Amino acid sequence: MYGYVGKILRVNLTDKVTTVEDLDEKLARKFIGGRGLATKMFADEVDPNINPFDEANKMIIATGPLTGTPTPTGGRYMVVTKSPLTGTIASSNSGGYWGPELKFAGYDMIILEGKSKEPCYLMIEDDKVEFRDASHVWGKVVSETTKQLETEAPEKSRILAIGPAGENLSKMAAIMNDYDRAAGRSGVGAVMGSKNLKAIVVRGSGKVEVADKEQLKAVVRDCNKKIRENGVTGQGLPAYGTAVLVNIINENGVFPTNNFQEAQFDKAEDTSGELLAEKYLVRKDPCYRCPIGCGRHCKVGDIEGGGPEYETIWAFGGDCGIDDLEEIIKANYWCNEMGIDTISVGATIACGMELYQKGYIKDADLDGVPLEFGNAKAIVEWTKRIGMREGLGDKMSEGSYRLADSYGVPELSMTVKKQEIPAYDPRAIQGQGLQYATSNRGGCHVRGYLISPEILGLPEKLDRFSLEGKAAWVKIFQDFTAFIDSSGLCLFTSFAMGAPDYAAMYNAVIGAEFDANDVLHAGDRIWNIERIFNLAAGVDPSQDTLPKRLLEDPIPSGPSKGNVARLSELLPEYYELRKWSTDGIPTDECKKELDL
Amino acid sequence: MEVKVKLFATLRDGRGKIVYIPFFDGITPAYILKHLNIRHEDVAILLVNGRDGEFEQKLLEEDYLSIFPPVGGG
Numbered sequence: 001m002y003g004y005v006g007k008i009l010r011v012n013l014t015d016k017v018t019t020v021e022d023l024d025e026k027l028a029r030k031f032i033g034g035r036g037l038a039t040k041m042f043a044d045e046v047d048p049n050i051n052p053f054d055e056a057n058k059m060i061i062a063t064g065p066l067t068g069t070p071t072p073t074g075g076r077y078m079v080v081t082k083s084p085l086t087g088t089i090a091s092s093n094s095g096g097y098w099g100p101e102l103k104f105a106g107y108d109m110i111i112l113e114g115k116s117k118e119p120c121y122l123m124i125e126d127d128k129v130e131f132r133d134a135s136h137v138w139g140k141v142v143s144e145t146t147k148q149l150e151t152e153a154p155e156k157s158r159i160l161a162i163g164p165a166g167e168n169l170s171k172m173a174a175i176m177n178d179y180d181r182a183a184g185r186s187g188v189g190a191v192m193g194s195k196n197l198k199a200i201v202v203r204g205s206g207k208v209e210v211a212d213k214e215q216l217k218a219v220v221r222d223c224n225k226k227i228r229e230n231g232v233t234g235q236g237l238p239a240y241g242t243a244v245l246v247n248i249i250n251e252n253g254v255f256p257t258n259n260f261q262e263a264q265f266d267k268a269e270d271t272s273g274e275l276l277a278e279k280y281l282v283r284k285d286p287c288y289r290c291p292i293g294c295g296r297h298c299k300v301g302d303i304e305g306g307g308p309e310y311e312t313i314w315a316f317g318g319d320c321g322i323d324d325l326e327e328i329i330k331a332n333y334w335c336n337e338m339g340i341d342t343i344s345v346g347a348t349i350a351c352g353m354e355l356y357q358k359g360y361i362k363d364a365d366l367d368g369v370p371l372e373f374g375n376a377k378a379i380v381e382w383t384k385r386i387g388m389r390e391g392l393g394d395k396m397s398e399g400s401y402r403l404a405d406s407y408g409v410p411e412l413s414m415t416v417k418k419q420e421i422p423a424y425d426p427r428a429i430q431g432q433g434l435q436y437a438t439s440n441r442g443g444c445h446v447r448g449y450l451i452s453p454e455i456l457g458l459p460e461k462l463d464r465f466s467l468e469g470k471a472a473w474v475k476i477f478q479d480f481t482a483f484i485d486s487s488g489l490c491l492f493t494s495f496a497m498g499a500p501d502y503a504a505m506y507n508a509v510i511g512a513e514f515d516a517n518d519v520l521h522a523g524d525r526i527w528n529i530e531r532i533f534n535l536a537a538g539v540d541p542s543q544d545t546l547p548k549r550l551l552e553d554p555i556p557s558g559p560s561k562g563n564v565a566r567l568s569e570l571l572p573e574y575y576e577l578r579k580w581s582t583d584g585i586p587t588d589e590c591k592k593e594l595d596l
Numbered sequence: 597m598e599v600k601v602k603l604f605a606t607l608r609d610g611r612g613k614i615v616y617i618p619f620f621d622g623i624t625p626a627y628i629l630k631h632l633n634i635r636h637e638d639v640a641i642l643l644v645n646g647r648d649g650e651f652e653q654k655l656l657e658e659d660y661l662s663i664f665p666p667v668g669g670g
């Protein structure tokens with residue numbers, strides 16, 4: 001088998017038994033790998049109505065066929081499970097070096113089942129798989145856990161772990177790997193915590209075979225050239241990381257501020273990517289075989305580590321009305337240590353601040369750390385409390401929707417399907433609004449990054465206020481992204497590469513004959529199996545919506561003043577393009593076309 | 597009157613964050629870019645008052661520009 005290594009490691013945590021199964025290559029080719037294949041297998045094996053913390057919920061950690069190959073950024077893996085935050089399918093992606101190592105050990109994916117009685121971790125060294133006691137690292141933060149397990153593992157092992165937030169079942173908990181890379185969203189870390197699995201250590205000595213080495217060399221050379229010569233992937237991201245977006249998004253007046261009460265932050269410059277590069281950047285921190293290297297490694301005082309990303313700076317910065325970049329870097333650091341999603345935590349603190357501003361949360365609830373917009377001292381402290389479920393942090397650990405709902409005002413939570421919307425106000429980026437509303441994992445920017453055409457002008461500039469053609473753009477971006485996520489590559493390559501480039505890499509690696517249409521068709525299929533799972537899980541199409549504020553209250557000031565998200569005008573067209581019924585259900589025709 | 601020009605990322609090198617250019621009737625972003633020695637191909641995003649702008653559009657008093665090189669992605 002080429003691209004795929006052909007084996008699945010099934011791990012039963014209840015009985016402490018592992019089995020190795022053959023990968024069904026036909027199924028793999030149909031659903032590509034990573035996000036697609038794992039979702040298909042998950043949906044076939046797990047009752048969609050399962051409680052995410054029930055031991056019958058499973059978790060699949062899957063690489064793609066290009067993971068561990070010489071393709072640019074070929075180092076990603078995907079965590080698929082049922083999300084405790086959204087109740088939808090969760091699929092959280094991470095880079096670093098762990099994914100390729102799993103393939104070198106001889107597995108395309110791990111299926112985790114059941115629940116261990118006591119804290120344990122998995123040690124995988126090629127075909128030797130051991131369950132080990134983790135009581136000595138239970139309760140420890142991610143860096144301490146990783147350092148400790150390094151001493152117990154073969155040299156050059158790669159480590160994936162949860163922090164206290166995952167152990168404490170925070171619905172925003174992440175899975176971390178290589179210290180500070182995160183499969184961040186939808187609470188996947190809590191599912192791992194519910195299984196009493198602290199970490200997976202892996203060391204492999206094998207390699208990934210490819211179908212046509214010469215062809216692959218040529219294709220990779222060509223793709224690397226495109227990446228180097230593209231302004232975003234060749235200059236912008238390497239120099240500034242994603243944080244450069246702070247000023248871009250703010251200048252456009254779509255930088256959500258004070259929990260989306262405003263859309264421009266007058267102090268954004270003090271939290272900018274330019275400032276981060278000038279004052280705090282220690283070095284770039286690229287993932288496996290990445291010629292882009294957007295990853296940052298920053299330092300403030302004695303705090304040093306990966307990030308922060310743009311989304312993080314926004315969540316703890318503008319969204320909380322905070323202009324103190326040092327405190328933001330520290331909050332990011334503590335998210336990595338707690339093993340918790342920076343976007344959801346920052347946005348939940350912002351929601352808490354609005355609840356305080358409006359009198360729902362009282363001073364007596366705050367143990368001396370006011371949740372006040374602009375209070376920079378609040379973000380580190382509340383991040384820790386959320387991770388540890390201390391005081392009000394316990395309730396906040398459930399995410400902003402459940403927090404606001406507990407005061408009877410769920411509309412103050414800026415979420416879609418209970419997951420926090422990221423750093424772009426969709427009231428004046430119409431395509432992005434539709435994308436948020438229809439994302440299969442709830443509020444998310446990377447299921448289809450419409451910011452690329454609507455703000456950055458890539459691959460072409462669209463008018464962000466206009467509705468024209470937006471439904472079609474959203475569908476194409478969602479399908480295209482589903483393929484990239486399933487292939488094992490990083491989405492950021494798509495600033496420089498198009499569907500024909502991915503097809504060329506995929507063909508050279510696995511020996512297929514895909515063209516650009518096949519790429520989109522496979523993505524469409526993956527999108528639909530996610531949708532079908534969500535519908536079966538009871539997440540009905542009425543949830544394809546946005547918070548009331550974004551639909552009804554116009555942006556109050558700045559360059560995007562006066563706009564609301566015109567979702568109801570776009571949604572019918574989107575359903576139609578997807579060949580779904582008018583009420584959002586995939587039709588038989590759609591399923592037949594996609595061979596589902 | 598002056599036109600406020602906000603520069604970002606690498607465009608700040610040797611120019612600073614904010615530059616003011618004397619306003620005259622008929623002034624365009626293209627004129628300002630030439631004045632600042634910025635090539636059109638180095639401009640990925642040109643905003644006039646936070647909205648997508650054109651190189652050749654006539655500016656009004658009070659207009660401000662935001663200019664970005666190819667950067668971005670989050």
Ligand code: SF4
Pocket residue numbers: 073095096285286287288290291292293294295490491492493
């Ligand atoms: S572009 Fe950034 S996130 Fe993507 S693989 Fe490279 S360093 Fe990792």
